[in-house]
Amino acid sequence: MFFPRIFQKGINWVSRSKVSVTGAIIVGILLPVLTVSFLFDYLGFIQNPYFGFLLYVLMAPLFVLGLILIFVGTVLLPGREDLGTYTVEYLREQLSRPGRYTRVRRLIYFTVAITLFCVFLVGIVSYGTFRYTASNSFCGQFCHKVMQPQYVAYKNSPHSKVACVECHFGKDATWAERSKFTGIKQLFAVATNSYSRPILSPIDVLRPGRKTCEECHRPEKFQGFMLYSKDKFLYDKNNTKVQTIMIMKVGSGDLEGRNAHGIHWHVSEAQQVYYKAANRARTLITEVKIVEKGKKDVVFERIGGLPDDEIDISAQKRNKLRKMDCVDCHNRPTHIFLSPDEAIDQKITADIIPRYLPYIKRQAVEAVTQDYGSLQMAKIQISRRLQDWYRENYPELIQKKPGLLEKAIQGTIKAYEENVFPDMRVTWGTYKSFLGHKNGSGCFRCHGKLREKKTGRIVSSDCNLCHIVLARDQIKPDIIKILKGNDQR
Ligand code: HEC
Ligand code: HEC
Ligand code: HEC
Ligand code: HEC
Ligand code: HEC
Known part of the structure; x- marks a missing residue:
């Protein structure tokens, strides 16, 4: 009987060292549990985010540790008998006797099969672990309290079907970069309750970049005007509805830069816009530089001084010249917190x-x-x-x-x-959007605040530069009749 004998031999090997026995016990207990858990996870029976954590972050690495212990115990650590010499002697003995190669071959097959099986298991396990730590449930729910504001806002946004990692890693991120995001440092901060409340914005670690957004949106490919409309209700008895209608001059960030114009001019290929800020939140912009190939840089500087109480000296030193990208305006594409x-x-x-x-x-x-x-x-x-x-x-x-x-x-x-998360100290206005110009922020961090160094020309804040206001907080504006055409509902 080949199998029982080889099985017996396996047990003998393992029992030679305490290390491998420990490993074998871990593997013996976890193998059936893991197999069933993998199956349940694969079939989607259990959706609880803690289940994934238990399975992939605790049990799976423990299982791999068990395998490593067995290996170390049987191969590297000599037990009652030195396994290395034992095997070598056995092989020499077998090989010197012609006609008895069969057992050697079996031994070799057995070793190769076991090794392959282990490599396969380790592969599944580490892939599973990686996939899990990159999943929305790990990001948004496991760190339940910490990520709750971002997770809830995300769930209510137009991007609720885009995975966290699709924006926060993108496709090009290396392993090292990814591990920064799902990193030990963050887990440690959560475990020791030492994270900042609220989580600070903008983020430094894997801030979504142009390439990420451009997987799905390509501002050089669309251009022209966009209609903006917003309904509001007044504080009167009837909660009277008023409407704001504008034409947004979105323009285009044309690929070759020939036609870059309007709002998306800032992300054109032909010229790059760089800026420098004097605080962490990047709201106090002190300098802007437009860099275009074959031309002299155009430099803008801030008009007047900075408000003393808002300058953050350490941030000012740390902040480098930053190339403007999508997220410098669309900083709230998915974690949208309203007023x-x-x-x-x-x-x-x-x-x-x-x-x-x-x-x-x-x-x-x-x-x-x-x-x-x-x-x-x-x-x-x-x-x-x-x-x-x-x-x-x-x-x-x-x-x-x-x-x-x-x-x-x-x-x-x-x-x-x-919108309000007292546990994380997120309240109305904690996270501000840079898309408009509420309270002089957003676009007005630069527009109207900077002057070209050489000519004295001011970065325009003309009300018609970015949009044409067709109706502003009006009751039943006439323009609606035109926009609706014959449909008078
Ligand atoms: C559509 C792209 C997108 C998706 C999807 C996305 N994020 Fe973000 N996230 C952003 C952007 C943009 C920022 C702001 C970055 C900046 O300004 O530095 C951000 C910021 C954050 C911040 C920092 C705090 C803040 O609000 O600025 C956290 C935490 C965060 N995201 C977690 C998540 C989690 C968890 C998920 C999935 C549930 C997720 N994100 C999905 C784009 C995205
Ligand atoms: C995986 C694809 C994907 C990625 C990556 C992605 N988006 Fe989107 N985005 C979408 C989809 C889908 C919509 C919803 C379109 C709709 O509802 O009309 C959307 C909508 C938008 C809108 C319109 C929102 C609104 O209120 O109507 C903006 C602006 C936007 N995305 C910007 C961004 C930015 C900035 C990034 C990078 C941080 C980004 N997107 C990354 C797929 C993506
Ligand atoms: C200078 C600021 C700025 C930059 C930089 C910028 N955008 Fe925009 N984008 C806007 C504004 C303003 C609008 C008009 C829509 C609005 O007001 O909601 C807009 C519109 C859009 C829309 C259409 C939204 C809709 O509702 O249909 C998409 C998609 C978009 N931007 C993606 C991007 C991407 C991707 C990048 C980076 C390559 C980018 N934008 C860079 C300011 C900017
Ligand atoms: C970091 C600084 C900065 C920010 C923030 C910024 N801009 Fe600009 N913008 C500039 C500069 C610099 C110019 C070029 C001014 C010039 O040449 O006179 C410009 C030019 C423009 C133009 C004219 C482009 C053309 O057709 O030539 C538009 C439109 C515009 N910005 C819209 C916006 C909007 C909308 C926002 C906010 C969502 C915004 N900008 C935020 C720096 C900025
Ligand atoms: C640099 C570009 C830029 C300039 C200059 C500018 N705006 Fe805006 N404005 C925007 C953008 C971008 C938005 C927001 C669109 C959004 O929220 O999606 C906006 C929004 C608005 C809104 C709508 C807000 C609401 O409550 O719905 C009004 C009204 C408005 N602007 C008026 C003005 C007036 C008046 C001026 C002249 C003092 C001006 N804007 C100058 C870019 C600009």
Whole structure:
């Protein structure tokens, strides 16, 4: 009987050293558990993010360790009998006797098969581990509390179907770069509770770059105008709807640079825009340089001094000249946090908060902008605030249609919990978008703030440079009639 004998021999080998026995026990216990777990994970039976962590980050490496221990114990560490000489002597003995090669061959086959099997297992295990640490559930849910603001905002964004790693690594990232993101340092910070709250933005580690976005969007390939429209609701009794309609001069970042113009001119191939900032958040821009092949650099510098209290000397020293890319304007393509007004407007537009409840815009904004300390407290207090106010001011309406107020309360809570995360100290305005020019930020970090060194020409902040405003916070603007054509619904 070949197999039982070889099995017996295997056990004999392993039992020669305590190290390999330990390894064998680990492998013996984990092999069936892992096999079943892999199967469950593969078939998608278990979605819990901690399951993946247990499987790929704890059990799988432990299993590999077991295999290594067996190897070390049997091959490298001599036990009762020196295995090395044992094997060599055995081979010499066998080879010197013609006609008895069969057993040697079997031994060799057996060793090769076991080695291949182990390499195969280690391969699956490390691939699994890598895939898991690169998955959305690891990024967004395992570090549950830490990533929650980013994860929730992402889930509600147009990019909710794009994996975290597709933006944060891209395709070209090396192993070393990737491991920075899924890195031990971050896990350590989470384990020791030493991470920053909120997580600071912009990020230094694997900030999405042009190549990442250009996997899917290519500003040199689209051009021209884009219509911008936004609905808002006033603070009056009827929550009157007003509309802003603009034509955005998106232009193009033409591939050869011949036609680069408008907003996407900044990402043209023909010339590069570099800038330098005096603080970590990159809101205080002190210098801009346009570099074009075959031409002299055009340098712009800041008009007037910097506000003293906002300069961050260490950041100023650390910050280098940065080449402008997509993320310098689109810094919130997926982790979109709204202002209280925008959040409530969005819920009213989607009829999640009923528009026909008098003063609901005003009352909802008032309710979500209080400081509650925790999400639980916020839910209770928002509900109480709205109930109290409507009971006092519209008792009959609430009695006749209690569902209306209940719907408004749920919608208001939703607006709050999608944007405010007391655990991570993320509140209204923590993460600012650079896409527009709210409070002089975004585009107005440069436009209107810089002057060309040589000619004194100011980087324009003309209201028609980037967009043409067709209607601004107007009730039923005329332009809507034109845009709708014959459709007068
Ligand atoms: C569409 C691309 C995209 C996807 C998908 C994406 N991110 Fe981001 N993420 C960004 C950009 C852009 C920034 C801002 C980078 C900067 O300004 O330096 C960012 C920033 C962050 C930050 C820093 C804090 C902040 O808000 O600026 C964290 C944390 C983060 N992302 C986690 C995640 C997680 C977790 C996922 C998946 C659930 C994810 N990201 C998916 C593009 C993306
Ligand atoms: C894997 C593909 C993919 C990647 C990578 C990607 N996007 Fe997108 N992006 C999409 C899809 C899909 C949409 C949704 C289109 C829609 O809803 O009309 C979108 C929408 C957008 C929009 C319009 C959002 C809106 O409010 O309508 C912007 C702006 C945008 N992406 C910018 C970026 C930027 C900047 C990056 C790089 C950080 C990026 N995208 C990376 C696929 C991608
Ligand atoms: C100078 C700032 C700036 C830079 C740099 C920039 N964009 Fe934009 N982009 C804008 C603005 C402003 C719009 C107009 C749309 C808006 O206001 O939402 C826009 C529009 C877009 C849209 C269309 C969005 C939609 O709703 O359909 C996409 C996609 C996009 N940009 C991708 C990119 C990519 C990819 C890059 C980098 C290669 C990039 N942009 C660089 C400012 C910028
Ligand atoms: C880092 C600085 C910086 C930021 C931030 C910035 N710009 Fe610019 N922008 C410039 C410079 C410099 C020029 C060239 C000015 C010149 O030559 O007079 C320019 C030119 C433009 C032009 C004219 C391009 C043409 O057709 O020649 C538009 C439109 C524009 N920017 C829109 C925007 C918008 C929209 C944003 C915000 C989303 C923005 N910019 C943010 C530096 C910046
Ligand atoms: C450098 C380019 C640039 C210049 C100059 C500029 N804007 Fe804007 N503006 C933008 C962008 C980009 C947005 C935001 C689009 C978005 O949010 O997607 C915006 C948004 C707006 C909005 C809409 C905000 C809302 O609530 O919906 C108004 C109104 C506006 N700008 C008015 C002005 C006025 C008035 C001026 C002149 C003082 C001006 N802009 C100059 C780029 C510019």
